[in-house]
Amino acid sequence: DTAVSQTPKYLVTQMGNDKSIKCEQNLGHDTMYWYKQDSKKFLKIMFSYNNKELIINETVPNRFSPKSPDKAHLNLHINSLELGDSAVYFCASSPWTSGSGEQYFGPGTRLTVT
Amino acid sequence: AQSVTQLGSHVSVSEGALVLLRCNYSSSVPPYLFWYVQYPNQGLQLLLKYTSAATLVKGINGFEAEFKKSETSFHLTKPSAHMSDAAEYFCAVSDGFDSGYALNFGKGTSLLVTP
Numbered sequence: 001d002t003a004v005s006q007t008p009k010y011l012v013t014q015m016g017n018d019k020s021i022k023c024e025q026n027l028g029h030d031t032m033y034w035y036k037q038d039s040k041k042f043l044k045i046m047f048s049y050n051n052k053e054l055i056i057n058e059t060v061p062n063r064f065s066p067k068s069p070d071k072a073h074l075n076l077h078i079n080s081l082e083l084g085d086s087a088v089y090f091c092a093s094s095p096w097t098s099g100s101g102e103q104y105f106g107p108g109t110r111l112t113v114t
Numbered sequence: 115a116q117s118v119t120q121l122g123s124h125v126s127v128s129e130g131a132l133v134l135l136r137c138n139y140s141s142s143v144p145p146y147l148f149w150y151v152q153y154p155n156q157g158l159q160l161l162l163k164y165t166s167a168a169t170l171v172k173g174i175n176g177f178e179a180e181f182k183k184s185e186t187s188f189h190l191t192k193p194s195a196h197m198s199d200a201a202e203y204f205c206a207v208s209d210g211f212d213s214g215y216a217l218n219f220g221k222g223t224s225l226l227v228t229p
Contacts, residue, residue: 004157033216041152041202041222048214055214090157094215100146100165100208103217105157 003027006091006106013081014114021076021109023091030096032074033103034066037088046089049074050096078111086113116141116207118188120220128228133177133192135223137205140186146208147188148217149179153201161203164188175199200227 004025013019025032031050037043047066048055054066063079078085091106121136139145146165150158162173169181179190188205202224206217 031214033214035217043158043204043217043219043222045209045213045216045218048216050214053214055212055216057213057216092158096215100163101215102148102160102163105150105159107157 003104004091004093004106006089006109008109009107010110010112012112012114015081015083017081018077018079019081019111020078021089021091021111023074023076023106025072025091025093025104027093027104029093029104030071031094032068033092033094034074034076035090035092035105037090037108039087043090046076047074081111081113083113086111115213115218116143116145116209117218118147118205118207118220120203120205120223122223123221124224124226126226126228127195129197130194133190133195133199133225135190135203135205135225137179137188137190137220138186139188139205139207141207143210147179147181148206148208149173149177149188149190150204150206150219151201152204152222158204161190195225195227197227197229200225 007022034046088108092103094101094103117140148163149161162171164181172178205220
């Protein structure tokens with residue numbers, strides 16, 4: 001009965017590889033997000049996705065791409081992984097309520113690029 | 115863009131003492147503000163949120179925060195710290211329609227509770 005789930009929890013891979021992280025929410029929310037938490041624990045938005053409209057943070061490299069097969073899923077694909085991509089990635093979801101809605105976070109995926 | 119600043123990256127209190135974690139916001143419009151807690155190796159859990167209904171907001175685990183427009187602050191307090199409160203605390207502000215209402219987070223405050 002987990003609200004927001006992510007797989008895998010840990011991901012270790014080599015530079016240059018392509019990987020995906022999956023996210024699913026069972027809350028019926030309209031909007032999903034991907035955040036990146038760096039080694040200093042700073043959290044930064046990467047993508048917002050609502051009703052098939054994608055809003056991209058301009059600082060995110062185009063090697064990162066979100067894909068949403070349906071309203072309950074927002075997967076993150078990363079091409080040509082770099083050392084600097086090592087971080088914890090969090091998926092979140094919320095109702096579309098003009099910003100006042102709580103965001104529910106997944107448990108995170110710790111990505112390590114070697 | 116809306117932003118928040120958390121003063122103090124580390125705060126240490128004794129068990130039973132008052133917890134005060136500081137957050138100031140910068141916003142051109144009335145903000146939606148949140149406090150989240152992150153326990154080690156876990157995701158973020160909402161403690162409380164301000165959405166203009168009341169300036170004093172009560173949250174889970176005995177935490178509360180007061181929205182003060184004159185001071186542009188939204189400090190988090192708890193009267194008596196427990197060992198289980200040791201965690202990372204994040205203040206956040208909703209960034210508005212253009213970002214899809216993404217959250218902009220402060221840099222976090224690590225709370226240490228000593229016996």
